[in-house]
Each structure stands twice: as structure tokens, then as C-alpha cells.
Amino acid sequence: MELPITLASSNELSPIGVYHLKRLWSSTFAKRYQQTQSFPQDVHLDRLVLDALGIGLNQAYQFLYAQKPSLDEFEDWVVATAGKPSKSRIERLNADIAGSAYSRETHDWLSAIDNAPPVLSQQDLAFWQRNGYVIIRNAVDLNACQEAEKVIYKAVGAKSDDHCSWYQKTASGIMVELIQSEALEANRRSLRIHKAFSQLWDTPALWVTADRCGFHAPQRESHPFPGPDLHWDVDFDQPLDFATQGILYLTDTPPEQGALTLIPGFHHKLSNWLQSLPTDTDPNQQDLHALGSVPIGANAGDMIIWHHHLPHGSRPNLGVRPRIVQYINMYPGRRHLA
Template structure:
């Protein structure tokens, strides 16, 4: 529902917790967040989906849209991640990259500006609604690829943030996130997808997204091998090795949420600039118990 209303989960929870609004105030806040961009057609699609009706892809008919190839799908099954090449155009990626630099008050050609307090000691950029980022969420190839992986087209794209990971230096060590899961490790293990769009070329040593390929296939057995009383996340960080995933401007890395993953230290000369994005169907199986 929040994705359909084009609002971010964390910002919504913060607003409800701190402001404790009336229904009317909450409705007005949602309209304010959307700044007139939430159209009646989108609301109608959301109403029909929530009522149990069938809805198609948000971006229209996907039949003629090129998505993942057969080789891509084989790679997905084996490794649990895939690179969607040219998910958005290089021009669209550069517009979003520029939006992030502007939001942070940084100059892409001035390395000293990359460490301003506007970023803080974090790689997260809380830019949610710039038009360039919104346009990327409607990219047909992104919707097609996720429809292939989910096996359905009634998908809803998250309103997620950007990322800026500058090269490490003495006064700015890599802050993480290190290897982790954003998923419950309790069974049953269900499908869910996560994604990151590279807004500029990213080499392996440039703070690339990293994961443990194929781990979604062996997670159940691996969990049985964790010594009793040992924290699973700590054990994973000590014993597992992540692979950095390099890709080009406009490419999107999509991964199974059961892959342990994280960012990596940037030891190159340029920042890693990205946009996070996930697509999920109206209803899907998930595990209610949270176990980390």
C-alpha cells in the first residue's frame, strides 16, 4: 500500500510515531509528499489490487519489452543474483547521479567536496522524490525483469533512497554496511528481491555491491552448521567471503534477499553513486517469524 501511495516506509513510520496524526492529517501528509504526482489512475490501480482484483504492470504492457535473457535466468537460478544490463539509459542514470551530488552539495569533479557534513559518516542518501529517481522507478526493463523473476506483473516499486560511497581515506573509513541479511533467517525461506542501480560505472574495488553467490541454495544446511550459542551474523562475517559485483552506468544488480550481502570499501578514485530499488507483487508468501 505504501509503495502504491509512493511513500517511503521509514519516513511513514517516523511521521506516525512522532506526529500521531488524525486520518485527515495523514491523508494530507501523503498528498504533500507526492506534490501532485499521485494520479487518479495510479490510485485506482491500488484500490483494485487491495480489493483482490487483477492489475497489470504499472508501466503498461510488457510483452514487447526486453528483459532478462535465458542465460541471465540460468545465472539467477545458480547464483541468486543477476545484472540487468542497461536497466535504464546512461542519460537517465547520469541525471539521477547529478541529483544526488546536488542534494549533497557536492561537486563530482572536486574530491574534497565528497566528504562534506551533508553526507555524514554514512553511504545512505535520503533523497526519495527527485524526478530523475522517480523516472528510473518507471523504467520498463526494470519492471519486465522483476516480472520474470516473480512470475507475475502486478508489481509495486519501493520509494527508496540513494547511495554515495566515496573513496576511503584516513578521516573517512568505510562505515558499512558489512555482510548482513535484510531478511529473517527463520523457515520457510521465501522469495523476495532486492536491487541497486549503478548511476555511474562501478569497478570491483570501487565500493561495489557484494554478495555470497549461490548462498540462497545452501542457507538451510549452513545454518545447521553454526555452533550453538554463536551469533549467526557474526559467524557469517567471520567465515563467509563476499564477491564484489562490478557493472556499468545504468545497470541494475538484482539479488535474492537470502544472499548475505553488503557494500564494500571504496579503494578506487571515484565515488560509487547508486539508487536502491525493489519491486514486490501485491501479495506474496513471507515468513512471519523474525530470526537473525
């Protein structure tokens, strides 16, 4: 690849006809090698195009930085890693980026989700309003959980009945950088999950994240809890907006078994709380547990969705089994729909 790279615009097409991929590729090298400032306005589209293509953000940047590929090489790697995106997927992505009309096929698919019976009841929605989180019971069935669990055990080189093997994994703490797998993809395509998110976002026109998994073994003296403890994944330099985050439990997860931990209701308090902090204080460095943290236990197949203004994290696994999860989130491609 020849440097310097000219910065492409989002509406230039990549070789397989995707908007913004060339921009993402060119901006990565413009940032890294030309000391250009980063492009905060691109954050949403970078994420969107990679999610639509089934590639994780870190996965993409690791490849780009390590291989310094040409655009053709980058796109070949995307297709080899996550498969060739369908024509309808590319059309929907391009329509979201360009703000143009959806094809008839996409329109019909979104209408079907819109017309599907609600997954979240009125009580669930009232609970969500009050607490900023909700549990979708049986978001996926047990067979789907077991299939996903199997690929995660394989990825971490562990066996369910061999305790010692649970501790071989060293990188990324409790996170497992596994994204491309038929079992994980099946969960991402769950209509029940999509419908629940559409009720919270008030639109079915959502994209699912190409996110990783988690394997959180019971704490040992030699393997203390590596985090993440309570935090936000919010850029506090930007205006506070609405967004969700989600976790699918693939095994039964009682509260003591490293369950997702939240501060229920904090989405109502965040703005005032931030204003009460002395200037130059990092919100993430406060004693967030003191705000009232609660571990959320649930069963295999249950999914928890939370408002991203809730401090959240895992906790030490004081149970006897690993906590095994898949992270799944959804969001609108067109920002104005949010």
C-alpha cells in the same frame, strides 16, 4: 490527536480512498502509546501502501513519530511529499489489498509488460538460478543516470569535481535519504527494469519500492568505510521465502570502488547453513566473507538484482570516484503470486 487511538482494519478507507493507510496510521500509535505488541502480519501491507504512495518507510515513521498527526494531517503530508496518487494507482493498490479484480486499464498495462520481449536471456536466467543474482545491462540510459546523479550530488551538498565536498555528508553512512525526485521516479518506471523483475517473479503484477539512494565516497583515514558490510535483510524468525533486492549503478562502478558484494549461490545453501549454527547464534554476526564474497563491478546504467537469501553489502571504496547508486526493488502486492 486524541489518544488512545482505535486500531483500524486494513479495509477501512483513508480520506483519499486508500485501503490500509488508516490501519498503518492507527497501528503506529497503538504500538507506541498503548504498548500494544507490534503487528508482524502488517509488515507487507505497511510497505506496500507506502511504496504505492511513493513514501519511504523510515520517512513515514519519522514523520508519524515526530508530528503525531491526525489521519487527515498524515494523508495531507503524504500527498504534499510524494504527489497525489493517480486514480488507477489507487485502484490497483486497493485491488491488491482486497484481492479483487484489476480494472481494465491495469489489466491492459500488465498484459503489455507480460507481452514485452524478454530482458533477461535464457543464459541470464540460468546464471540467476545458479548464482542468485543477475546484471541487467543498460537498465537505464546514461542520460537517466546523469539526471539522477545530479539530484544526489545536490542532496549531499557535494560537487563532482570537488573532492573535499564529498565528505561533508555525515548522516546515514553511504545511504542518502532521497526518495522523491522526478529523475529517481523515471528510473523506477523503467519498463526494462519492470520486465526483468517480472521474469524473476513470474508475474508482471509488481510494485516498485520507494527507496533511497547511495553516495559512497572513496575511503580516507578520516572517513573509514561505515558499512553496510555483508548481512541479510531477512527476518529469520519467519519461514524462508523468495524475494529480490536491487541496486542501480548511476556511475561506472569497478569492483574496488565500493561495489555491491555478494556470496554467489548462497541461496542454495542458506537453509542448511542456518541449521548448522549453534542455537541463539545471530547469522548476521558470522564471518560472512569467509563464505566466498565477490564484489560485482558494472557500468553506469547497469542494475544488479539479487535473491535476498544472498549475504550482501558494500565494501570500502578504494577507487578514486564516489560510488553513486539508486536502490530499486519490486515485489507482488498479492502475496500468493510470489
